[in-house]
Amino acid sequence: MSIMPELPEVQNVCLGLTTTVVGQSVTRVTVRRRDIVRGPSRPTNMLRGYTLTRIDRLGKQIALVGQSPNHRNNPGTSGKTAHSPPCICIHLGMTGSLRFYPKDKPHKPDIHTHIIWHLNNGGRLAFRDPRRFGGLWTFDSVSALHEIRWSKLGEDALTITPSKLHAKLQHTRRAIKSALLDQATLAGLGNIYVDELLFGCGIHPLRLGCDVSRQETQRLVRQMRALLAKAIRLGGSTLRDYVDTTGRSGGFQYLHQVYGRSAQPCPRCGQPLACTTVSGRTTVYCEKCQP
DNA sequence: CCTTAATCCTGGAAGC
DNA sequence: TGCTTCCAGGATTAAG
Numbered sequence: 260m261s262i263m264p265e266l267p268e269v270q271n272v273c274l275g276l277t278t279t280v281v282g283q284s285v286t287r288v289t290v291r292r293r294d295i296v297r298g299p300s301r302p303t304n305m306l307r308g309y310t311l312t313r314i315d316r317l318g319k320q321i322a323l324v325g326q327s328p329n330h331r332n333n334p335g336t337s338g339k340t341a342h343s344p345p346c347i348c349i350h351l352g353m354t355g356s357l358r359f360y361p362k363d364k365p366h367k368p369d370i371h372t373h374i375i376w377h378l379n380n381g382g383r384l385a386f387r388d389p390r391r392f393g394g395l396w397t398f399d400s401v402s403a404l405h406e407i408r409w410s411k412l413g414e415d416a417l418t419i420t421p422s423k424l425h426a427k428l429q430h431t432r433r434a435i436k437s438a439l440l441d442q443a444t445l446a447g448l449g450n451i452y453v454d455e456l457l458f459g460c461g462i463h464p465l466r467l468g469c470d471v472s473r474q475e476t477q478r479l480v481r482q483m484r485a486l487l488a489k490a491i492r493l494g495g496s497t498l499r500d501y502v503d504t505t506g507r508s509g510g511f512q513y514l515h516q517v518y519g520r521s522a523q524p525c526p527r528c529g530q531p532l533a534c535t536t537v538s539g540r541t542t543v544y545c546e547k548c549q550p
Numbered sequence: 551c552c553t554t555a556a557t558c559c560t561g562g563a564a565g566c
Numbered sequence: 567t568g569c570t571t572c573c574a575g576g577a578t579t580a581a582g
Contacts (some may be wrong), residue, residue, distance in 0.1 A: 263575075319576085353575045354560080371560090390559045392576060433552065442577080450575070539554070541574075 261331045264351040266416055266447035267490035269319050272357050276314045276323070276384075279359040283378040284310040285325070292373040295386070297394045304416055305397065306347055306376070315401070317409050318446025320418065321357070322351040324401055343400030349386065350406060352393030358385050416447035419485055425476040428468040436464035437538040447487070450540045451518045456483055458517045463549045464535075464542050 264272070269547070288305040290296065296305075309325030316322070319466065324346045349357065360366040360382030374386040386395065398404040414423060428443050438444050439453045448456070457464050459482045462475060471479070516526045521534035525545040533546050 316575090350576085352559095352577085388559095389561070390575085392559070431551090437553085520579090 262451065263353065263451060264319065264355060265449040265452055265490075266319055267487055267494050268320060269316060269351065269447075270417075270491050271494040272351070273316045273321060273378075275359065276321075278383050279361075279382065280311050280313065280376075281313060282321075282377060283380050283382065284308070286379050287377040289375040289377070291368065291375070292372070292391075295373040295388070295394055296395045296397065297393065297519070298395070306345065309345065312344065313366070316344075316415075318412055318442055319350060319449070320412075320446075321351075321400070322372050322404060322541045323347045323349065343402055346398050346401050346404055348396040348398065348404055350395075352388060352390065354390040355380050355386065355388035356395030358387065359383070360385065377503050413441050413445040416445050416483055419445050419480065421473070421477040421480040424480055425473050426474050428471050428476060431468040434465045434537055434538075435462060436542060438468040440540065442539060448483075450542075451515070452483075452486060452490075454518045454543055455516060456486060457549060458544060459486065461549055463546055464537050465484065519543070 284307045285308065288307045289307065306323060306325040309327060310496040311323055312325050312326045314321065315324060324344050326344045349355075351357070354528055358522075360383045366383055366385065368375060368385060369387075371389040372385050372387045378384065386393075396404075396408060398407070413419070413427065424445060428438060431438055433441075437452055437458065439448050439456070440450065442465075454464070456479065460475065460478050462471065462479070520532055521541075521543045522531050524530065525532050525548060527548050528545065530545060530547050532543050535542050535544075
Protein backbone atom coordinates (compact mmCIF):
# COMPACT_ATOMS: atom_id res chain seq x y z
CA MET A 260 0.00 0.00 0.00
CA SER A 261 1.40 3.32 -0.98
CA ILE A 262 1.22 6.57 0.92
CA MET A 263 -1.96 8.48 0.19
CA PRO A 264 -1.44 12.19 0.42
CA GLU A 265 -4.08 13.45 2.79
CA LEU A 266 -3.59 16.38 5.14
CA PRO A 267 -0.94 14.81 7.40
CA GLU A 268 1.18 13.67 4.48
CA VAL A 269 0.82 17.06 2.82
CA GLN A 270 1.78 18.78 6.06
CA ASN A 271 4.94 16.71 6.23
CA VAL A 272 5.75 17.56 2.64
CA CYS A 273 5.41 21.24 3.56
CA LEU A 274 7.73 20.83 6.53
CA GLY A 275 10.24 19.12 4.28
CA LEU A 276 10.02 21.88 1.70
CA THR A 277 10.52 24.53 4.36
CA THR A 278 13.86 23.05 5.35
CA THR A 279 15.07 22.33 1.84
CA VAL A 280 13.83 24.81 -0.75
CA VAL A 281 12.73 27.88 1.19
CA GLY A 282 15.34 30.57 0.79
CA GLN A 283 16.53 29.16 -2.51
CA SER A 284 15.94 30.83 -5.82
CA VAL A 285 14.70 29.10 -8.92
CA THR A 286 17.26 29.19 -11.70
CA ARG A 287 15.51 27.02 -14.24
CA VAL A 288 12.29 25.05 -14.57
CA THR A 289 11.77 21.98 -16.68
CA VAL A 290 8.18 21.29 -17.61
CA ARG A 291 8.17 17.80 -19.02
CA ARG A 292 4.39 17.60 -19.27
CA ARG A 293 2.65 20.82 -20.07
CA ASP A 294 -0.87 19.55 -19.29
CA ILE A 295 -0.02 18.99 -15.64
CA VAL A 296 -0.14 22.79 -15.32
CA ARG A 297 -3.86 23.49 -15.18
CA GLY A 298 -5.82 26.63 -15.71
CA PRO A 299 -4.48 29.90 -17.11
CA SER A 300 -0.81 29.37 -16.48
CA ARG A 301 1.47 31.85 -18.18
CA PRO A 302 1.91 34.67 -15.61
CA THR A 303 4.46 33.49 -13.08
CA ASN A 304 6.63 31.54 -15.46
CA MET A 305 6.75 28.75 -12.91
CA LEU A 306 8.62 31.02 -10.46
CA ARG A 307 11.78 31.05 -12.53
CA GLY A 308 13.95 33.87 -11.27
CA TYR A 309 12.09 34.08 -7.97
CA THR A 310 13.17 33.23 -4.48
CA LEU A 311 10.97 30.77 -2.60
CA THR A 312 10.04 32.61 0.55
CA ARG A 313 7.57 30.32 2.22
CA ILE A 314 5.28 27.33 1.89
CA ASP A 315 1.56 27.67 2.60
CA ARG A 316 -0.99 24.94 2.98
CA LEU A 317 -4.77 24.75 3.02
CA GLY A 318 -6.20 21.29 3.42
CA LYS A 319 -4.39 19.10 0.93
CA GLN A 320 -3.15 21.95 -1.21
CA ILE A 321 0.34 23.39 -1.14
CA ALA A 322 1.46 26.83 -2.20
CA LEU A 323 5.03 27.69 -3.15
CA VAL A 324 5.35 31.42 -2.64
CA GLY A 325 7.97 33.33 -4.55
CA GLN A 326 9.46 36.75 -4.26
CA SER A 327 11.18 38.76 -6.91
CA PRO A 328 14.91 39.06 -6.16
CA ASN A 329 14.83 42.86 -6.57
CA HIS A 330 11.80 43.23 -4.33
CA ARG A 331 13.68 44.73 -1.40
CA ASN A 332 15.64 47.17 -3.54
CA ASN A 333 12.55 48.36 -5.27
CA PRO A 334 9.70 48.93 -2.84
CA GLY A 335 6.43 50.54 -3.70
CA THR A 336 6.89 52.19 -7.04
CA SER A 337 3.33 51.38 -8.03
CA GLY A 338 0.23 49.66 -6.69
CA LYS A 339 0.21 46.81 -4.23
CA THR A 340 -0.26 44.14 -6.91
CA ALA A 341 3.21 44.80 -8.22
CA HIS A 342 4.65 43.39 -5.01
CA SER A 343 2.16 40.71 -4.22
CA PRO A 344 4.32 37.64 -4.62
CA PRO A 345 3.48 35.10 -7.32
CA CYS A 346 2.86 31.56 -6.27
CA ILE A 347 2.21 28.05 -7.42
CA CYS A 348 -0.53 25.91 -5.96
CA ILE A 349 0.08 22.18 -5.98
CA HIS A 350 -2.38 19.39 -5.38
CA LEU A 351 -0.83 15.94 -5.05
CA GLY A 352 -4.03 14.11 -5.91
CA MET A 353 -3.75 10.38 -5.38
CA THR A 354 -0.19 9.57 -6.30
CA GLY A 355 1.59 12.89 -6.49
CA SER A 356 4.87 13.54 -4.74
CA LEU A 357 7.17 16.49 -4.30
CA ARG A 358 10.75 15.48 -3.65
CA PHE A 359 13.90 17.40 -3.07
CA TYR A 360 17.25 16.20 -4.38
CA PRO A 361 20.36 17.85 -2.96
CA LYS A 362 23.17 18.96 -5.23
CA ASP A 363 25.22 15.78 -4.93
CA LYS A 364 22.35 13.35 -5.02
CA PRO A 365 21.71 12.06 -8.52
CA HIS A 366 18.20 12.12 -9.81
CA LYS A 367 17.00 10.33 -12.91
CA PRO A 368 13.55 11.59 -13.83
CA ASP A 369 11.24 8.95 -15.29
CA ILE A 370 8.11 9.22 -17.43
CA HIS A 371 6.07 10.31 -14.43
CA THR A 372 8.32 13.16 -13.38
CA HIS A 373 6.46 16.15 -14.78
CA ILE A 374 8.11 19.26 -13.39
CA ILE A 375 11.60 19.99 -12.09
CA TRP A 376 12.64 23.20 -10.38
CA HIS A 377 16.37 23.77 -10.45
CA LEU A 378 17.59 25.78 -7.48
CA ASN A 379 20.59 28.01 -7.04
CA ASN A 380 22.20 25.73 -4.47
CA GLY A 381 22.31 22.94 -7.04
CA GLY A 382 19.31 21.16 -5.58
CA ARG A 383 16.26 20.15 -7.54
CA LEU A 384 12.61 19.88 -6.61
CA ALA A 385 10.68 17.31 -8.60
CA PHE A 386 6.94 16.89 -8.97
CA ARG A 387 6.08 13.33 -9.88
CA ASP A 388 2.59 11.93 -10.33
CA PRO A 389 2.03 8.64 -12.15
CA ARG A 390 -1.75 8.79 -12.10
CA ARG A 391 -1.92 12.50 -12.80
CA PHE A 392 -4.92 13.21 -10.60
CA GLY A 393 -2.77 15.88 -9.09
CA GLY A 394 -1.84 19.13 -10.71
CA LEU A 395 -0.41 22.56 -10.49
CA TRP A 396 -1.89 26.03 -10.80
CA THR A 397 0.05 29.23 -11.14
CA PHE A 398 -1.06 32.61 -9.82
CA ASP A 399 0.14 36.17 -10.13
CA SER A 400 -0.23 36.66 -6.43
CA VAL A 401 -1.07 34.89 -3.22
CA SER A 402 -4.24 36.95 -3.02
CA ALA A 403 -5.26 35.66 -6.44
CA LEU A 404 -4.79 32.11 -5.19
CA HIS A 405 -7.02 32.90 -2.22
CA GLU A 406 -9.67 34.61 -4.29
CA ILE A 407 -9.81 32.21 -7.19
CA ARG A 408 -9.08 28.86 -5.62
CA TRP A 409 -8.81 28.70 -1.85
CA SER A 410 -11.97 30.68 -1.32
CA LYS A 411 -13.87 27.61 -2.47
CA LEU A 412 -12.45 25.53 0.34
CA GLY A 413 -13.69 25.35 3.89
CA GLU A 414 -11.48 25.96 6.89
CA ASP A 415 -8.48 23.76 7.43
CA ALA A 416 -9.23 20.56 9.35
CA LEU A 417 -6.48 21.37 11.85
CA THR A 418 -7.89 24.75 12.81
CA ILE A 419 -11.67 24.60 12.33
CA THR A 420 -13.63 25.09 15.53
CA PRO A 421 -16.48 22.85 16.69
CA SER A 422 -19.01 25.65 16.42
CA LYS A 423 -17.97 26.49 12.86
CA LEU A 424 -18.22 22.87 11.81
CA HIS A 425 -21.51 22.44 13.58
CA ALA A 426 -22.89 25.47 11.77
CA LYS A 427 -21.90 23.96 8.45
CA LEU A 428 -23.35 20.56 9.26
CA GLN A 429 -26.57 21.90 10.65
CA HIS A 430 -28.06 22.97 7.36
CA THR A 431 -27.29 19.95 5.27
CA ARG A 432 -29.22 16.76 4.82
CA ARG A 433 -26.31 14.94 3.26
CA ALA A 434 -24.71 11.95 4.88
CA ILE A 435 -22.14 13.05 7.44
CA LYS A 436 -19.44 11.21 5.52
CA SER A 437 -20.27 13.05 2.28
CA ALA A 438 -20.20 16.37 4.10
CA LEU A 439 -16.84 15.66 5.73
CA LEU A 440 -15.32 14.53 2.44
CA ASP A 441 -16.47 17.73 0.77
CA GLN A 442 -13.52 20.13 0.81
CA ALA A 443 -15.96 23.03 0.89
CA THR A 444 -17.18 21.91 4.32
CA LEU A 445 -13.68 21.66 5.70
CA ALA A 446 -10.38 21.18 3.95
CA GLY A 447 -8.08 18.26 4.40
CA LEU A 448 -10.01 15.07 5.06
CA GLY A 449 -10.01 12.18 2.61
CA ASN A 450 -11.60 8.79 2.58
CA ILE A 451 -9.18 7.19 5.01
CA TYR A 452 -9.40 9.74 7.79
CA VAL A 453 -13.14 10.21 7.51
CA ASP A 454 -13.71 6.50 8.08
CA GLU A 455 -11.26 6.46 10.96
CA LEU A 456 -12.78 9.57 12.46
CA LEU A 457 -16.36 8.35 12.31
CA PHE A 458 -15.34 5.06 13.84
CA GLY A 459 -13.46 6.83 16.60
CA CYS A 460 -16.53 8.91 17.37
CA GLY A 461 -19.06 6.09 17.04
CA ILE A 462 -21.00 7.86 14.32
CA HIS A 463 -22.61 6.00 11.42
CA PRO A 464 -21.33 7.32 8.06
CA LEU A 465 -24.86 7.72 6.73
CA ARG A 466 -26.15 9.80 9.62
CA LEU A 467 -27.62 13.05 8.37
CA GLY A 468 -25.32 16.00 8.81
CA CYS A 469 -28.03 18.03 10.48
CA ASP A 470 -28.67 15.23 12.95
CA VAL A 471 -25.17 15.42 14.35
CA SER A 472 -25.43 17.20 17.68
CA ARG A 473 -23.29 20.03 18.96
CA GLN A 474 -21.72 17.69 21.46
CA GLU A 475 -20.98 15.08 18.82
CA THR A 476 -19.42 17.76 16.62
CA GLN A 477 -17.22 18.73 19.52
CA ARG A 478 -16.10 15.14 19.85
CA LEU A 479 -15.60 15.00 16.10
CA VAL A 480 -13.30 18.01 16.08
CA ARG A 481 -11.37 16.89 19.12
CA GLN A 482 -10.86 13.43 17.65
CA MET A 483 -9.96 14.86 14.26
CA ARG A 484 -7.21 17.06 15.65
CA ALA A 485 -5.78 14.19 17.66
CA LEU A 486 -5.92 11.83 14.71
CA LEU A 487 -4.29 14.26 12.30
CA ALA A 488 -1.65 15.31 14.81
CA LYS A 489 -0.76 11.70 15.46
CA ALA A 490 -0.57 10.97 11.75
CA ILE A 491 1.67 13.97 11.23
CA ARG A 492 4.03 12.82 13.98
CA LEU A 493 4.01 9.31 12.59
CA GLY A 494 4.62 10.58 9.08
CA GLY A 495 7.62 12.41 10.38
CA SER A 496 9.01 9.30 11.94
CA THR A 497 8.23 7.12 8.95
CA LEU A 498 10.04 9.58 6.73
CA ARG A 499 13.17 9.28 8.86
CA ASP A 500 13.43 5.52 8.60
CA TYR A 501 11.67 5.17 5.33
CA VAL A 502 13.65 2.06 4.42
CA ASP A 503 12.61 0.25 7.58
CA THR A 504 9.55 -1.57 6.35
CA THR A 505 8.58 -3.07 9.67
CA GLY A 506 8.58 0.20 11.56
CA ARG A 507 6.56 1.83 8.84
CA SER A 508 3.88 -0.80 8.51
CA GLY A 509 3.54 -0.97 12.28
CA GLY A 510 2.68 2.70 12.48
CA PHE A 511 0.40 2.38 9.54
CA GLN A 512 -1.61 -0.38 11.10
CA TYR A 513 -1.87 1.46 14.35
CA LEU A 514 -3.56 4.36 12.62
CA HIS A 515 -6.02 2.36 10.58
CA GLN A 516 -8.64 0.72 12.68
CA VAL A 517 -11.25 0.34 9.97
CA TYR A 518 -9.87 1.56 6.65
CA GLY A 519 -9.03 -1.39 4.42
CA ARG A 520 -10.20 -3.82 7.10
CA SER A 521 -13.58 -4.80 5.74
CA ALA A 522 -14.92 -8.08 7.19
CA GLN A 523 -12.13 -8.12 9.76
CA PRO A 524 -13.09 -7.97 13.42
CA CYS A 525 -13.95 -4.57 14.86
CA PRO A 526 -11.09 -3.50 17.14
CA ARG A 527 -13.65 -2.48 19.75
CA CYS A 528 -16.32 -5.19 19.75
CA GLY A 529 -14.95 -7.94 17.54
CA GLN A 530 -17.89 -8.06 15.18
CA PRO A 531 -16.88 -8.17 11.50
CA LEU A 532 -16.61 -4.67 10.03
CA ALA A 533 -19.23 -3.73 7.45
CA CYS A 534 -18.48 -2.34 4.01
CA THR A 535 -20.66 -0.14 1.84
CA THR A 536 -20.45 2.74 -0.59
CA VAL A 537 -21.06 6.37 0.37
CA SER A 538 -20.65 9.13 -2.21
CA GLY A 539 -19.02 6.60 -4.46
CA ARG A 540 -16.34 5.82 -1.89
CA THR A 541 -15.59 2.57 -0.20
CA THR A 542 -16.75 2.89 3.39
CA VAL A 543 -15.83 0.59 6.24
CA TYR A 544 -17.53 0.86 9.60
CA CYS A 545 -18.89 -1.13 12.53
CA GLU A 546 -22.64 -1.60 12.59
CA LYS A 547 -22.62 -2.07 16.33
CA CYS A 548 -20.21 0.65 17.42
CA GLN A 549 -21.48 3.23 14.89
CA PRO A 550 -25.25 3.20 15.22
C1' DC B 551 -31.07 20.07 -2.60
C1' DC B 552 -29.19 15.80 -3.07
C1' DT B 553 -27.27 11.43 -5.25
C1' DT B 554 -25.28 8.60 -8.75
C1' DA B 555 -22.25 7.81 -12.69
C1' DA B 556 -18.79 8.88 -15.70
C1' DT B 557 -14.38 10.97 -16.34
C1' DC B 558 -9.43 11.33 -15.69
C1' DC B 559 -5.06 7.54 -15.01
C1' DT B 560 -1.74 3.82 -13.77
C1' DG B 561 0.06 0.19 -10.82
C1' DG B 562 -0.89 -3.44 -8.16
C1' DA B 563 -3.67 -7.33 -7.07
C1' DA B 564 -6.58 -10.93 -8.25
C1' DG B 565 -8.25 -14.34 -11.54
C1' DC B 566 -7.61 -17.74 -15.09
C1' DT C 567 4.01 -18.23 -15.92
C1' DG C 568 1.82 -14.43 -18.44
C1' DC C 569 -2.16 -12.57 -19.80
C1' DT C 570 -6.51 -10.09 -18.86
C1' DT C 571 -9.58 -7.71 -15.74
C1' DC C 572 -10.70 -4.91 -12.15
C1' DC C 573 -10.27 -1.53 -8.89
C1' DA C 574 -8.62 2.16 -5.90
C1' DG C 575 -8.76 7.15 -5.16
C1' DG C 576 -10.00 13.10 -5.34
C1' DA C 577 -12.17 16.39 -7.77
C1' DT C 578 -15.16 17.91 -11.35
C1' DT C 579 -19.01 17.58 -14.38
C1' DA C 580 -23.35 16.00 -16.20
C1' DA C 581 -27.46 13.77 -15.61
C1' DG C 582 -31.43 11.99 -12.81
